[in-house]
Amino acid sequence: MVIPMKRTALVTGASRGIGRAIALRLAADGATVAVNYRRDEAAAADTVSAVERAGGTARAYRAAIGDSDAVAAMVDAVRTDLGPVDLLVSNAGTASRGTAIADTGEDEYLRLLRVHTLGPLELVRLLLPDLRAAGRADVIVVSSVIVDRAPANGAAYTMAKVALEAAARTLAAEERGAGVRVNIVAPGLVATDMGDRLVAATAGTTIAELDGRFPFGRVARPEDVAGVVAFLAGQDADYLTGQRISVDGGGMPAGIL
Numbered sequence: 001m002v003i004p005m006k007r008t009a010l011v012t013g014a015s016r017g018i019g020r021a022i023a024l025r026l027a028a029d030g031a032t033v034a035v036n037y038r039r040d041e042a043a044a045a046d047t048v049s050a051v052e053r054a055g056g057t058a059r060a061y062r063a064a065i066g067d068s069d070a071v072a073a074m075v076d077a078v079r080t081d082l083g084p085v086d087l088l089v090s091n092a093g094t095a096s097r098g099t100a101i102a103d104t105g106e107d108e109y110l111r112l113l114r115v116h117t118l119g120p121l122e123l124v125r126l127l128l129p130d131l132r133a134a135g136r137a138d139v140i141v142v143s144s145v146i147v148d149r150a151p152a153n154g155a156a157y158t159m160a161k162v163a164l165e166a167a168a169r170t171l172a173a174e175e176r177g178a179g180v181r182v183n184i185v186a187p188g189l190v191a192t193d194m195g196d197r198l199v200a201a202t203a204g205t206t207i208a209e210l211d212g213r214f215p216f217g218r219v220a221r222p223e224d225v226a227g228v229v230a231f232l233a234g235q236d237a238d239y240l241t242g243q244r245i246s247v248d249g250g251g252m253p254a255g256i257l
């Protein structure tokens with residue numbers, strides 16, 4: 001028997017890609033979902049419509065993660081509209097410019113840190129009163145297997161994800177007593193707009209052309225990541241915290257990214 005997930009979830013970067021799939025999946029499992037996005041209002045509205053067509057409840061909230069004022073206003077609006085949040089999926093992210101350390105200035109490192117680490121931590125800080133009061137609450141962060149490999153020309157992105165993972169583990173230790181579970185999901189290459197751009201820039205090809213070289217005959221789909229997030233947010237993961245799950249089919253093929 002599937003127990004419906006009676007939760008209020010905030011999913012950042014849920015207008016497209018992995019975040020959209022997570023929003024759809026959590027809503028299908030019974031959660032009410034706040035769909036955060038940065039600027040693609042039409043895509044966010046489409047995510048909300050897709051949730052509603054499937055019988056779920058969602059609402060879109062614009063705020064660039066990393067913009068403190070916008071994030072604070074979003075948290076207030078979500079609380080007013082949907083009530084306290086007991087599930088945060090920190091997924092919003094952006095790629096770095098793909099330059100070598102020799103050619104990367106401080107601004108680029110700070111830009112990536114703000115989106116992937118400092119912004120999410122600010123959001124967590126604002127939501128902690130809700131999360132601590134929930135009894136069971138979850139923070140799930142979307143990192144990347146790139147942390148394990150640190151390929152050339154990716155320092156700003158890799159460093160930001162490393163910092164995110166360190167912060168998540170620290171948060172897990174600090175908030176365990178309050179019932180807040182904190183876990184990390186680390187995808188390999190996923191077929192999204194970001195994945196498409198990465199493959200075009202680094203391998204000069206398309207994701208569709210790479211399918212045959214990947215585990216199980218395909219590059220991961222956003223739904224593969226969403227399923228793991230749903231597991232971590234569900235009853236079966238009640239006794240997990242401070243863990244990291246890679247969603248890469250057991251390892252990315254050599255020479256990709």
Ligand SMILES: NC(=O)c1ccc[n+]([C@@H]2O[C@H](COP(=O)([O-])OP(=O)(O)OC[C@H]3O[C@@H](n4cnc5c(N)ncnc54)[C@H](OP(=O)(O)O)[C@@H]3O)[C@@H](O)[C@H]2O)c1
Pocket residue numbers: 012013014015016017018019036037038039040041043063064065066091092093094115142143144145186187188189190191192193194195198
């Ligand atoms: N795709 C991959 O191969 C891959 C692999 C490993 C990890 N990841 C990670 O997975 C996460 C999602 O990636 P994706 O592939 O789904 O990316 P995507 O297709 O480019 O979608 C990015 C989403 O994040 C939103 N976003 C970007 N910056 C934001 C900000 N500052 N504040 C709020 N929302 C923001 C975008 O909103 P708008 O639509 O409004 O622009 C969009 O909804 C990222 O953290 C990424 O680092 C991706």
